Amino acid sequence: MGLNNNHGGNIYEAARKYCLREEEILDFSSNINPLGISNKVFRALKDNLKDVVKYPDSDSAKLREAIGKYHSINPENIIVGNGATELIHYIPRMLISKKVLIPVPTFSEYEAASIASGAKVKYLRLKEDSGFGLDEKALNKALNSVDMFFLCNPNNPTGQLLPKKSVIKIADSAEKRGVVIVLDEVFIDYNEKESLISDAVKIKNLIVLRAFTKFFAMPGLRLGYLAANSLLIKRLNERRPPWPVNSLAQAAGIISLSDKAYIKDGISYVKKESGFLLKELSKIDGLLPFPSSTNFILVKIKNDGINVKKLYNILAKKGILIRDCSNFALSERFFRIAVKKRDKNKRLLNELRNIFAEY
Amino acid sequence: MGLNNNHGGNIYEAARKYCLREEEILDFSSNINPLGISNKVFRALKDNLKDVVKYPDSDSAKLREAIGKYHSINPENIIVGNGATELIHYIPRMLISKKVLIPVPTFSEYEAASIASGAKVKYLRLKEDSGFGLDEKALNKALNSVDMFFLCNPNNPTGQLLPKKSVIKIADSAEKRGVVIVLDEVFIDYNEKESLISDAVKIKNLIVLRAFTKFFAMPGLRLGYLAANSLLIKRLNERRPPWPVNSLAQAAGIISLSDKAYIKDGISYVKKESGFLLKELSKIDGLLPFPSSTNFILVKIKNDGINVKKLYNILAKKGILIRDCSNFALSERFFRIAVKKRDKNKRLLNELRNIFAEY
Numbered sequence: 001m002g003l004n005n006n007h008g009g010n011i012y013e014a015a016r017k018y019c020l021r022e023e024e025i026l027d028f029s030s031n032i033n034p035l036g037i038s039n040k041v042f043r044a045l046k047d048n049l050k051d052v053v054k055y056p057d058s059d060s061a062k063l064r065e066a067i068g069k070y071h072s073i074n075p076e077n078i079i080v081g082n083g084a085t086e087l088i089h090y091i092p093r094m095l096i097s098k099k100v101l102i103p104v105p106t107f108s109e110y111e112a113a114s115i116a117s118g119a120k121v122k123y124l125r126l127k128e129d130s131g132f133g134l135d136e137k138a139l140n141k142a143l144n145s146v147d148m149f150f151l152c153n154p155n156n157p158t159g160q161l162l163p164k165k166s167v168i169k170i171a172d173s174a175e176k177r178g179v180v181i182v183l184d185e186v187f188i189d190y191n192e193k194e195s196l197i198s199d200a201v202k203i204k205n206l207i208v209l210r211a212f213t214k215f216f217a218m219p220g221l222r223l224g225y226l227a228a229n230s231l232l233i234k235r236l237n238e239r240r241p242p243w244p245v246n247s248l249a250q251a252a253g254i255i256s257l258s259d260k261a262y263i264k265d266g267i268s269y270v271k272k273e274s275g276f277l278l279k280e281l282s283k284i285d286g287l288l289p290f291p292s293s294t295n296f297i298l299v300k301i302k303n304d305g306i307n308v309k310k311l312y313n314i315l316a317k318k319g320i321l322i323r324d325c326s327n328f329a330l331s332e333r334f335f336r337i338a339v340k341k342r343d344k345n346k347r348l349l350n351e352l353r354n355i356f357a358e359y
Numbered sequence: 360m361g362l363n364n365n366h367g368g369n370i371y372e373a374a375r376k377y378c379l380r381e382e383e384i385l386d387f388s389s390n391i392n393p394l395g396i397s398n399k400v401f402r403a404l405k406d407n408l409k410d411v412v413k414y415p416d417s418d419s420a421k422l423r424e425a426i427g428k429y430h431s432i433n434p435e436n437i438i439v440g441n442g443a444t445e446l447i448h449y450i451p452r453m454l455i456s457k458k459v460l461i462p463v464p465t466f467s468e469y470e471a472a473s474i475a476s477g478a479k480v481k482y483l484r485l486k487e488d489s490g491f492g493l494d495e496k497a498l499n500k501a502l503n504s505v506d507m508f509f510l511c512n513p514n515n516p517t518g519q520l521l522p523k524k525s526v527i528k529i530a531d532s533a534e535k536r537g538v539v540i541v542l543d544e545v546f547i548d549y550n551e552k553e554s555l556i557s558d559a560v561k562i563k564n565l566i567v568l569r570a571f572t573k574f575f576a577m578p579g580l581r582l583g584y585l586a587a588n589s590l591l592i593k594r595l596n597e598r599r600p601p602w603p604v605n606s607l608a609q610a611a612g613i614i615s616l617s618d619k620a621y622i623k624d625g626i627s628y629v630k631k632e633s634g635f636l637l638k639e640l641s642k643i644d645g646l647l648p649f650p651s652s653t654n655f656i657l658v659k660i661k662n663d664g665i666n667v668k669k670l671y672n673i674l675a676k677k678g679i680l681i682r683d684c685s686n687f688a689l690s691e692r693f694f695r696i697a698v699k700k701r702d703k704n705k706r707l708l709n710e711l712r713n714i715f716a717e718y
Contacts, residue, residue, distance in 0.1 A: 007417070010417065011413060011414075012416040012418070027413075032412060032413075037411060045411070046405070046408065049404055049405065049408075052396060052404070052577045052578075052579035053391060053395050053576045053577065054368065054370065054389075054391075055366075055367075055369070056578070056581070058366070059371070061371060082441050082445075082603070082605075086603075112600075115598070116598035116600075218411045219411075220410055220411035220412065220415050221607070222605045241444055241445060241447075241448040241468070241472070242366060242444060242468070243442055243444060243581060244445075246441075246579060246580050246581045246605055247580075248579065248580070248605075248607060249605065252411075
């Protein structure tokens with residue numbers, strides 16, 4: 001099951017490897033809202049448990065209605081999936097892409113999905129010295145020879161956010177070349193005004209992906225969605241297998257979007273805590289954290305005496321997981337950490353301070 | 360979302376169309392264990408709700424271990440999926456089938472999945488006058504020109520069960536011709552000794568499908584699995600997207616298989632109640648029920664004055680759903696009903712008696 005182990009959040013494998021109990025692991029490797037699941041959603045899940053004896057609504061009609069209302073778009077322009085990753089694999093297959101452009105570093109499933117669908121992959125290297133920014137000239141050149149472009153905004157694992165007006169410019173450029181952009185906004189909830197989801201229905205070649213996994217802290221339930229114009233939706237829906245989304249995920253999704261207080265608190269908590277982590281990480285000799293617009297931070301190890309494998313091992317033995325970023329095609333000097341609650345962030349910072357005082 | 364509406368259990372659409380409340384619908388259209396979900400599983404779901412904030416185990420290691428133990432097979436020979444239907448769509452795509460043989464009538468997703476994967480479909484008509492049995496000679500001839508064969512045993516919607524020794528003979532015949540058999544046993548729990556799942560790992564071209572949906576009454580959670588020999592498993596697993604099964608389905612699956620009392624009760628309840636329904640249906644002038652080896656019964660309307668659409672409408676207005684079988688490529692005289700609890704079965708029987716007394 002090769003691909004499955006290349007992601008954060010694999011507390012099961014870590015528990016087996018380091019003889020830890022799953023519940024004692026402090027997991028900085030998966031980017032989940034530190035506030036945990038909303039109380040309202042938790043209660044709704046309890047109330048809906050009895051309904052698992054019924055088939056879920058295959059059309060997810062009420063959920064698509066709630067999502068449509070939240071983003072002010074027509075529910076007919078939305079497709080829901082068994083997590084955003086299911087949709088990432090579904091899109092290049094259904095649109096029969098031949099050549100896909102993928103920035104490097106970014107989320108590894110774009111590449112896996114493209115290859116699985118039979119497409120060739122062209123890579124666009126993001127350069128460290130520009131803070132992993134997209135070079136417009138290089139992008140436009142690369143777009144000439146592909147039919148699909150995966151763009152993660154904010155990008156995973158760099159945390160860099162492109163402002164809406166830049167993405168619109170890229171979308172225009174892609175449209176001129178007949179390239180479909182798959183814009184993955186699963187980490188944009190902290191900067192909702194930069195999202196293009198409400199615009200997707202009007203742009204010819206744009207598919208916007210979102211998820212409940214991260215911001216609403218329910219990766220265990222699997223729930224993601226996409227929005228696009230009617231023509232793309234028609235092509236994507238043509239042979240969609242029935243019952244992609246389980247009934248509890250549907251119920252949780254509907255309640256999540258109505259919990260305005262949770263949404264507001266999640267945004268302000270992460271912004272504050274992300275600032276704290278960035279400031280404290282910067283003070284540690286040997287570490288270079290990159291500024292982030294979302295709930296995780298990419299960090300470079302400047303000290304030559306230690307690489308990420310070694311750091312990962314030291315921390316894992318203490319029950320702390322970080323995300324080794326070497327399979328993002330970064331060097332063995334990069335790791336990613338999620339923003340968690342203050343006490344947990346402090347514990348990680350203390351461990352890092354101790355480790356880097358030694359090296 | 361064309362395909363999605365061609366199945367039983369769509370209480371959501373029926374509620375909208377007939378102005379019913381979802382919870383007041385008496386649903387004979389979906390084939391779910393009438394005992395409902397096991398109490399042990401329900402408690403386990405409650406206990407595991409808090410874990411939806413973590414990613415599910417992408418490998419479903421503990422669940423595959425439990426399934427392996429239950430069927431006495433190696434967990435490495437098992438793949439779990441987001442419902443059996445997800446796997447039905449996955450198999451012909453991953454094995455790049457060119458031509459698929461499908462009996463008629465049978466579960467409609469075999470055809471949908473084959474067409475979606477780009478394969479051509481060849482149909483093998485099961486004849487009503489032989490009780491919808493498989494004709495060995497016609498089957499062997501048809502197997503010569505295909506590379507995959509979907510076989511549902513017991514068959515949906517006919518309820519007919521092929522004994523194990525007949526299926527082994529078919530598997531031999533398929534193996535000689537290089538044909539992969541996808542043997543869908545999602546309704547075999549009432550006749551476990553006829554299952555080929557423990558043999559699948561030793562047979563070259565056989566994939567056996569099972570589900571938790573029906574027998575364990577949890578269609579809302581989405582959980583199915585397949586077993587096959589190591590070579591087939593390797594090909595199927597090669598580019599499997601991560602996190603196919605949500606964490607609650609994994610927890611429920613593990614507990615289900617350990618609940619021996621529930622399993623025993625479910626089997627004996629359905630056998631008794633299926634016999635009762637068959638006997639009572641036979642007494643109604645105008646109806647011809649077919650003997651069934653599982654938890655549903657196919658019924659033919661003999662009376663010319665009423666067809667299935669009309670019968671469906673009359674019952675739906677009273678809040679009772681039956682499964683119109685015309686999209687199984689049967690004539691407009693067939694419907695399928697699930698075996699439910701005695702009081703509900705009696706209510707349906709009463710309605711049918713009244714209706715057919717009129718026509």
